[in-house]
């Protein structure tokens with residue numbers, strides 16, 4: 479059984495001059511509203527969430543003590559389809575962060591032209607401190623507590639930080655016990671339970687597909703390019719594997735246990751082996767120099783992939799970033815102030831709602847296959863994923879070239895137009 483390792487280091491804390499996450503996303507949306515000349519007051523609907531649920535999730539622990547966790551599900555906007563978004567289990571998560579992440583999902587799904595609205599859920603708990611029985615009991619209790627607003631055509635969760643296919647299986651089983659067998663009520667499930675072959679790798683693989691699309695457009699050869707990946711969980715480990723397979727040089731990676739560098743390129747298959755066996759990256763018996771978490775972010779490299787938590791590139795370290803490109807694997811890893819500073823310094827940022835969109839696209843494939851009770855092969859899954867992501871990247875890149883704006887500004891402008899159109903067509907306001 480896997481174990482989660484989430485709390486061994488301090489969480490990233492944005493400097494006080496930075497905006498809270500939900501306001502930061504709102505700032506991006508406001509900027510997009512100005513860019514597309516949104517004159518209607520429909521934008522006001524998007525300033526807040528449609529529904530925010532906060533529930534108490536009690537658990538009798540193995541040692542007899544009582545744990546009372548707090549669970550959240552935020553549904554931001556459902557104009558384009560059922561709500562969709564991950565479930566995060568983390569001790570530092572709060573409603574403000576969940577609200578921000580739910581809104582990001584609205585923009586991501588719209589940008590990728592998927593028939594979903596945006597949502598996010600979280601349980602404020604450290605999964606690494608729980609036994610398997612405790613984790614299962616807590617997941618089931620949480621699922622039942624919010625099941626009245628969940629469902630195949632209502633709201634469909636997926637894995638995120640601190641959750642995985644096994645957690646999704648428990649969630650699906652608890653939901654199904656109330657509503658009848660519903661594999662399409664959750665995505666990112668184990669393949670033996672209706673999970674789509676390819677979904678587990680889809681976010682990390684999708685990031686690399688996006689980078690390849692960018693490389694073709696910019697005339698870059700990715701062979702031997704210096705890559706740095708922060709976070710070595712689902713997203714980070716798959717990014718590193720795919721970059722390594724492409725012939726790029728992954729010189730540094732990190733997880734909660736620390737950061738490591740080898741200028742000649744790290745032995746990624748050995749690292750993956752270590753982590754899959756339940757270890758941390760720094761346990762791997764490979765040649766490396768140990769770095770601090772901050773040093774990893776400021777290494778000189780071609781591409782920096784933050785793939786851990788949000789708010790890691792802020793006004794405190796943006797001026798020290800030495801990457802040519804920041805490819806956002808994590809959600810909201812760059813604060814608005816840092817974003818402006820990176821843009822000024824000529825560093826290209828491929829934003830979360832574009833870069834890590836392979837995850838929700840893979841979830842869309844899984845959901846549709848569950849509804850049709852039909853399974854694609856992994857090859858077909860990957861081919862369809864690449865085709866969709868290439869198309870979306872090209873759309874955003876064309877917008878950037880025509881308007882001379884950043885990738886983030888272009889991505890938000892395209893997404894906002896789609897969501898506003900859906901709100902108006904449905905006569906919501």
Ligand SMILES: NC(=O)c1ccc[n+]([C@@H]2O[C@H](COP(=O)([O-])OP(=O)(O)OC[C@H]3O[C@@H](n4cnc5c(N)ncnc54)[C@H](O)[C@@H]3O)[C@@H](O)[C@H]2O)c1
Pocket residue numbers: 483484487488489490637638639640641681708709710711712713714732733734735771785786787788807808809834837838
């Ligand atoms: N899983 C998905 O499909 C998906 C989809 C889109 C976006 N994301 C985003 O990607 C990010 C990572 O998600 P995941 O599913 O890989 O989570 P995960 O729990 O599988 O992995 C998180 C990784 O980050 C590491 N980490 C935590 N704090 C760190 C720190 N301070 N420094 C360095 N490493 C640290 C952990 O050790 C772990 O290796 C999150 O921001 C998530 O919202 C995930």
